[in-house]
Amino acid sequence: MTTDLIQAAVYAALLIALAVPLGLYMARVFAGEVTFLAPVERAVLATAGIRQDEGQHWTRYALSLIAFNAAGFALLFLILRFQHLLPLNPQGFDGVPAHLAFNTAISFVTNTNWQSYGGETTLSHFSQMLGLTTQNFVSAASGMAVAAAVARGFAGRQTRTIGNFWNDLVRAVLYILLPIAILLAVVFVMLGMPQTLAASITATTLEGGQQTLALGPVASQAAIKQLGTNGGGFFNVNSAHPFENPTAISNLLSMLAILAIPVGFCFAYGRMVGDRRQGTALFAAMGVMLVIAFIALYAAERAGNPLHAGLVSPTAGNMEGKEVRFGLVGSVLWAVTTTAASNGSVNAMHDSLTPLGGLVAMLNIQLGEIVYGGVGVGLTGMLLFVVLTVFLAGLMVGRTPEYLGKKIEAREVKLAALTLLVMPIGVLAFSALAVAFGAAQASVQDAGPHGLSELLYAYSSATGNNGSAFAGFNANVPYHNTFLGIAMLLGRFGYIIPILAIAGSLATKRAAPPSAGTFPTHGTVFVVLLVVTILIVGALTFLPVLALGPIAEQVSALAGRTF
Amino acid sequence: MLVLLRPALVLTVIFMLLTGLAYPLAITGFAQGLLPHQANGSLVIRNGRLLGSELVGQAFTGPRYFHGRPSATSAPDPSDPAKTVGVPYNAASSSGSNLGPTSKVLAEAVLTRAAALGDRPAPADLVTASGSGLDPHVSPAGALAQVARIAAARGVAPARVEGLVQRLMEGRSFGFLGEPRVNVLALNLALDAEIP
Incomplete structure (x- = not known):
């Protein structure tokens, strides 16, 4: 217990120590102040025919993003469909079926990295490298670009433009993602992750059996999958695989890589809007929710499965689906981190979490992936809640709401309120549709309330662009591949476009200096109000269905019922 | 929309070569050269x-x-x-x-x-x-x-x-x-x- 808490505390301390300087660095990158790769940057932009630092209206910015993601989708889809005709396919895998290629391409372009397939049994090295690894970089960079544009818009003074998408994209890759990924990949190899173009090697075990070890360029993919909050693993079990996460040290580094950029963006935001306290307030609000989630998930897993009481030693907690080298706390910290950050890589099987542990993981996603969230988009998702909270606070005191000195008016509030519908539609409506028409019962592995949890988790993960799964759920059928794909699109662009519109609108406004009646958005009162708003919206939306899934399951387990 | 097609396609291809090919191959080359034991699966x-x-x-x-x-x-x-x-x-x-x-x-x-x-x-x-x-x-x-x-x-x-x-x-x-x-x-x- 004490060692567990020390591990969590060390993780938190290291995370903050990394994220603060990284955040300030990122703010400089997006302001164009970091130039050590300027010749490369200029060459790339010139080849693509882009004029450097040409400001874009928010609609142009959004269209550029959509065009880029559409091109990425098309190329990835073709690579997957025709991987059997392409090189670097040592195992001779066949082309990926259309519905699976559709799902996977959307999944990686939207930074979800939901995996309907088993990596080592489906995809060639060409698909993994040129297909997936590329999107790991650029889908993350797209989200980071959005955050940079939104911060500019919020800070802008009567301007029509919010930056240049292509510039932001190139800078995010060249100055942030690529250098850190290279460093991390090298360390990962030192810790034992394979990095080879060989596909597998067959050993004769000590007892004389045959064991085929799947290999590949694991370290390079693992580094960027964490850093970009992508989460798509090289292997089927992702970072639970000893090759994809060999030691407790690689486990800690991976978790730091998952949250460093999302946390850093809070501080980058503070600097970009010219008031560090604004970023610190967002950091604090997210931190409070992360700590609550950790305590709840830890308590649930530590208590273990009530059905095994007396049979299994209680000291280790619930070990089904977990690995010995990380232990309980290493798995719990990861589960909280990955669901909070919209990363979606796992080092333990979430399907086998205790009912309440699974509930915390699921709710983390359902709140909208804003507890640090995905790189860039976590911050912008949080800013949507900031707009709503400022509006609610304005209603309470009867004043026109303001944020950063700018009037929040009907247009902004309508757009922010609209995004509150994204998670309910993607999770509740799509799950209901799947139950009614999608043969959901055929895809769930477990009977009883846990079956509903598996379905809910799948649609939550897709809409939240998380990518983790209750993996007993068989999503690799045409119905779910299609609808989960649509849910991912909804969860990505359903947030990005409204927040860019809000940023575009705020950019044009005049900022008034704070007066005696201004409600400060950097103090404790605001942080509390923000957290309460998020929790109330999340609870009102999802408690009923969670009662039918994980809560019903917990009650069943306590009553000694199995299904 | 059409004028956005060129940067979209060109950047996708450039990043494919840079992050999808050069990056994993460079890491592979480095790992095979300096850390062959780990890079090949820590074999016994x-x-x-x-x-x-x-x-x-x-x-x-x-x-x-x-x-x-x-x-x-x-x-x-x-x-x-x-x-x-x-x-x-x-x-x-x-x-x-x-x-x-x-x-x-x-x-x-x-x-x-x-x-x-x-x-x-x-x-x-x-x-x-x-x-x-x-x-x-x-x-x-x-x-x-x-x-x-x-x-x-x-x-x-x-x-x-x-x-x-x-x-x-x-x-x-x-x-x-x-x-x-x-x-x-x-x-x-x-x-x-x-x-x-």
Whole structure:
């Protein structure tokens, strides 16, 4: 217990120590102040025919993003469909079926990295490298670009433009993602992750059996999958695989890589809007929710499965689906981190979490992936809640709401309120549709309330662009591949476009200096109000269905019922 | 929209070459050159024979060896490729059980495994399937629970086997990170070398 808490505390301390300087660095990158790769940057932009630092209206910015993601989708889809005709396919895998290629391409372009397939049994090295690894970089960079544009818009003074998408994209890759990924990949190899173009090697075990070890360029993919909050693993079990996460040290580094950029963006935001306290307030609000989630998930897993009481030693907690080298706390910290950050890589099987542990993981996603969230988009998702909270606070005191000195008016509030519908539609409506028409019962592995949890988790993960799964759920059928794909699109662009519109609108406004009646958005009162708003919206939306899934399951387990 | 097509396509291709090809190949080149042992899977080779990987667990079933954790991996059924059969520690297709906490299958599996071990309560890691199906470790309690069986099978005093377990026990990294554990393959190799 004490060692567990020390591990969590060390993780938190290291995370903050990394994220603060990284955040300030990122703010400089997006302001164009970091130039050590300027010749490369200029060459790339010139080849693509882009004029450097040409400001874009928010609609142009959004269209550029959509065009880029559409091109990425098309190329990835073709690579997957025709991987059997392409090189670097040592195992001779066949082309990926259309519905699976559709799902996977959307999944990686939207930074979800939901995996309907088993990596080592489906995809060639060409698909993994040129297909997936590329999107790991650029889908993350797209989200980071959005955050940079939104911060500019919020800070802008009567301007029509919010930056240049292509510039932001190139800078995010060249100055942030690529250098850190290279460093991390090298360390990962030192810790034992394979990095080879060989596909597998067959050993004769000590007892004389045959064991085929799947290999590949694991370290390079693992580094960027964490850093970009992508989460798509090289292997089927992702970072639970000893090759994809060999030691407790690689486990800690991976978790730091998952949250460093999302946390850093809070501080980058503070600097970009010219008031560090604004970023610190967002950091604090997210931190409070992360700590609550950790305590709840830890308590649930530590208590273990009530059905095994007396049979299994209680000291280790619930070990089904977990690995010995990380232990309980290493798995719990990861589960909280990955669901909070919209990363979606796992080092333990979430399907086998205790009912309440699974509930915390699921709710983390359902709140909208804003507890640090995905790189860039976590911050912008949080800013949507900031707009709503400022509006609610304005209603309470009867004043026109303001944020950063700018009037929040009907247009902004309508757009922010609209995004509150994204998670309910993607999770509740799509799950209901799947139950009614999608043969959901055929895809769930477990009977009883846990079956509903598996379905809910799948649609939550897709809409939240998380990518983790209750993996007993068989999503690799045409119905779910299609609808989960649509849910991912909804969860990505359903947030990005409204927040860019809000940023575009705020950019044009005049900022008034704070007066005696201004409600400060950097103090404790605001942080509390923000957290309460998020929790109330999340609870009102999802408690009923969670009662039918994980809560019903917990009650069943306590009553000694199995299904 | 059409004017956006050029930057979209050109940048996608440039990034494909830079991040999808140059980056993994550069890391591969570096790793193969300077860290070949890790880069190729931390392989264990004895007398020219490839035994497996230090990092990946393998199936042990005989009484003379320490057993790893239950593994839920499977492989295509040789008689019917549409189906799968349980093949523990299949390192070509990693998988956990993914059984939910109230699953009847899980409850029965835990009961059967605990009954086979005899002692109650059983160490959690010996009666639950690992996340990867390839967990190379067991907990110290999980190793010690098997000492009597191995000592009997090898005809030596349990204290000798226990001493070996104690010696190969790995602690937490830096004293606080991770969990104490024993690598099953390393332990069994030591067993063959020292208590044949």
